[in-house]
Amino acid sequence: EIVLTQSPGTLSLSPGERATLSCRASQSVSNNYLAWYQQKPGQAPRLLIYGASSRATGIPDRFSGSGSGTDFTLTISRLEPEDFAVYYCKQYRTPLYTFGQGTNLEIK
Amino acid sequence: QVQLVQSGAEVKQPGASVKLSCKTSGFTFTSYYVHWVRQAPGQGLEWMGIINLNGGSTFYAQKFQGRVTMTRDTSTRSVYMDLSSLRFEDTAVYYCARSYYDYGFHPWGQGSLVTVSS
Numbered sequence: 001e002i003v004l005t006q007s008p009g010t011l012s013l014s015p016g017e018r019a020t021l022s023c024r025a026s027q028s029v030s031n032n033y034l035a036w037y038q039q040k041p042g043q044a045p046r047l048l049i050y051g052a053s054s055r056a057t058g059i060p061d062r063f064s065g066s067g068s069g070t071d072f073t074l075t076i077s078r079l080e081p082e083d084f085a086v087y088y089c090k091q092y093r094t095p096l097y098t099f100g101q102g103t104n105l106e107i108k
Numbered sequence: 109q110v111q112l113v114q115s116g117a118e119v120k121q122p123g124a125s126v127k128l129s130c131k132t133s134g135f136t137f138t139s140y141y142v143h144w145v146r147q148a149p150g151q152g153l154e155w156m157g158i159i160n161l162n163g164g165s166t167f168y169a170q171k172f173q174g175r176v177t178m179t180r181d182t183s184t185r186s187v188y189m190d191l192s193s194l195r196f197e198d199t200a201v202y203y204c205a206r207s208y209y210d211y212g213f214h215p216w217g218q219g220s221l222v223t224v225s226s
Contacts, residue, residue: 050212092211097155
């Protein structure tokens, strides 16, 4: 089973700043089947990025994903107030899916 | 639009079973898969398993094998997740989510809270 380790655990930034979130896999992720989700308190997760770098429908272009193999990054170019939330990465390698433990992006 | 609407909160005693539903709309039902993911209070996301809506085949995470059963009803466009032998640590919000490109999950249901309490 592939283990995903997200860093940092908590990231404190101000609106307008750039956020860089990391997700490291214990083994190479097949075909870059790596996704990122945003979750706000009391809400279901929302898909942001799939296939490591493709934005899901309706996701603003300030969100971008990059990386391959075992190292992946979610970048939020300029933080808006609504971006403060918990972010999870998730990978698929036949036949299992695993999530990272999450990064809490909080307002500084 | 694509929607997944889940059943309401449940309170169960240890050892009991719970069956949650996930009613879908807005897409060709048999062309997709549905996943179940749970989240214990204050914790992260945990993938439980998948059901192929075309035929009903399933695959479960090893942790849940023997206790979970996922089914679907094509006539009502509903997906069900049955979890048996409930333990206190099964207290969580349970989400259903549809498959998307490159093994993404989108959209998600609103979640169903299951509380296991004596």
